[in-house]
Amino acid sequence: MAANLIESIVKILFIFSVNIGFFSPILGWVERKQSALMQDRVGANRADVCGFTLIGLFHPIADAIKVLTKEDFIPEGADRLFHTIAPFISLTPAIITFAVIPFGGQYELFGHHVNLIIADLDVGILFVFAFASLASFGSVLAGWSSNNNWSFLGGLRASAQMLSYEVVMGLNIIGVIMVYGTLRLSQIGAMQADFFNWGIFLQPVGFVLFFTCAIAENKRAPFDVAEAESELVAGYFTEYSGMKFVMFWMGEFLEIVTIGALVTTMFFGAWHLPFVSDQMLLNYFRFAGPNGAASLAIVVNIITFFSKVIFFIWLQMTIRWTLPRFRYDQVMRLGWKMFLPIALINIFITGVVILAK
Amino acid sequence: MSDSAKDLHSEYMVINMGPSHPVTHGTVKFLLTLEGETIIDMKVDIGFLHRGFEKMCENGTWEQVMPYTDRLNYVSPLINNVGYALAVEKLVGIDVPERCKYIRVIASELSRISDHYTNIAAGAMEVGGFTAFLYFVEARELVWDLIEMLCGARVTSNYVRIGGVKSDLPDGFKDKTRDVFKKCRKLWADVNKLLTKNRIFIDRVRNVGIMPPDEAIAWGFTGPCLRACGIPYDVRKFHPYLVYDQMDFEVPVGEKGDNFDRYLVRMEEINQSMRIVEQALEKIPSGPINVNMPEYRWQSKEDISTRIESLIFHFKTVTEGIKPPPGEIYSAVEGANGELGFYLVSDGSGKPYKCRVRPPCFPLTAAMPKMVKGGFIADIVPTFDMINMIGGECDR
């Protein structure tokens, strides 16, 4: 019992430190630097401690100090309660969804069964969707409570866009669920031990659609109509400042990580290296004894998983800084008139193939 | 559906877009009446950058107007310089030396390139393509390096003088231009790949802000926006000034008059302008760059410091200003946005009696409601950018 508790706490702390402590500050830096390199610029590199700039790595710290000392501004006529809780509603789902994403296999460590997932729910995917859809409340409430016409328009756009793309995203997942026959993400991951069993080979269309819809769900370019800065000033978070503004930001960045993790788990072999199963890993590390082998395998799993996640973060950033923005009606048309039929056809074809086997 | 929509209590949203809104750069205000996202009505409110240019001109001598013209269309100041100088020269009736004409052509075309770069870059940025924006800003930076080498300043050039130009082409200008154009062409190709066939971009600009050719003429469109409608009107071709009639370049035209055409026309014009600069640099003759008429062009430093008559005359021309004969004149050049005209009236004193500018973007801005009414809020963004309203020029 105590061992289970310790295991859970260690995993939660690990995911928390990786997400909040590493990804969310570092992604701000990554976004700046990557966009800078793509655009022939230098990027932020001026914050220094004792003359060392560390290629701009102090900027997240400087930013944190800045936002913490900023005035927390609530506009006149705004709904104070909803204006305050909206950023929390936006941020929380992004953190919570990581609970059901596996970042490694299952091992015996010191006679204790270790499963590298915080909560191995049997409805893992549904849990992700349930919480992801909660995030839309954040933007709607933010837009509505700000008492600003631009925020209001942004909130409307955000709600319509997120609801539409959730439908398509859900339909995409059905293909994955049909192929693997389970909703449990750790099982989906485990079934991809064989390289040719990876989701990308079984569901290529599903991958493209899911990835696109996930970016749309996250409201990043090219789907950032809800916060389109040239049209709606800043969309639903026009009236936010300081820490609350950063919460929307952090929510967005954490969702990038979540999307990367989900795509990795469902389509890119989760924690598996190509052609290397967990058992083979344990065999490689036999020299370290059973416990040492398991620990090393866990480390390899985690590194593999997060390398893939980082690759998908890079991909999302590249997309974000390459493409222009859709128009609002075009986003809707794309979702309902193009992605929805394709998703349905994808389900149909998947079903036919499964039956034919 | 329609019945229930009628019963619903709904009202239009009236919203101020600008004067300080990310899209209304150049400071302009749109008063929008919206039904959802659709624009029902739009009123354009200009004048936020009014500095009294025309009145200011009346208080200085004819030469002193030159720095003011830099601030008209501040993205292509050299064309304004050239336009004003040509107008005054037409009023006076002087003909500048051949080399000066070539230098002026080079200067105006460099300016035009930088203006089109800025325009397309800003347009791309506002529809979200930030990378394309920075590629063209980088290219513009390189072109501005050339302009800085030529004039001594990047934006406030003050380069052209009545009866000449300030200085000759600097050493190594030709080689530097060749290098810069090579890099610019590479960046142009990159932006072309990023935008021209990208459906997301095409969807944003295609069939948005349509202006039929006859109405475009009625509104007073000129320049790339008129050419986008399919009318090949270009002052450089139809009323050639300087040495444009000796240059080999094509006039790009669009088909439909929408924003995509405007974008394509501008992209092509960048290439044509580069061709003109290269040709001019090849053909440029040697010789003087200023007219030798001390009553209109200040004399050389050598004369002033060695000859007492020159010195006395120099004092006279500087303090009294040049004195064009009484009369009025309209002279137009092809600015980056269209026909940039100067209407000058002289009463024979040392100061302009009237200096009226025909800004190319004033009619374009006036036609904004026509172009976006019935469209979406998001359509304002590319339309307003592609007409390239420059506050300094429109409001003066």
Next chain:
Amino acid sequence: MGIPIGKLKPKKVRKNIDLTLWERLYIFEIIRGMTVTTKHFMANLVGFVLHAKGKKRNIITVYYPEEKVELPPAYRGRPVLVMRENGKERCVACGLCEKICPASAISIIAEENENGDRYPASYLLDMSRCVFCGFCEEVCPKEAIVMSSEYEGLAKRDRNDLLCTKEMLLRTENSVKGRIEYIRRIYAKCNY
């Protein structure tokens, strides 16, 4: 003069009004765009971030306070007064710069010294009005005021600090030697 309308063969830039099938499919053009940006990313990663120390960086940005841009000789910075060898200004207070300045930034009070030479008892240049047009340099018959290549120190907390007196404007001849030679060249007689 000019080509009659209708005779000109314009260049049609728009190939097709409707989207082609290739353009209709988002994915290929998106991939093409991403190859462009990735190419820039990789080129900058190698050519700029991982560049060898001491080699010239392959990027247009200049790290400003540490590095300075290379200014062309034509560059017009703030106007300064040129000093004679005896520490006095060259200026003879003729007032041409005051007259020509389009922004009326210059105001001179002239006086005569014991030899009967004119000199500016006060030469005020309001840098908050100056538009850096270079007319003062161009009309000056004594090469006494030149546009130096200084561009720093022009941002002040108080507008009154921008009001430059004669003492603040004086520079030795050596420090602006390049500029004097440059203006001699561009306003030389061969250009007329």
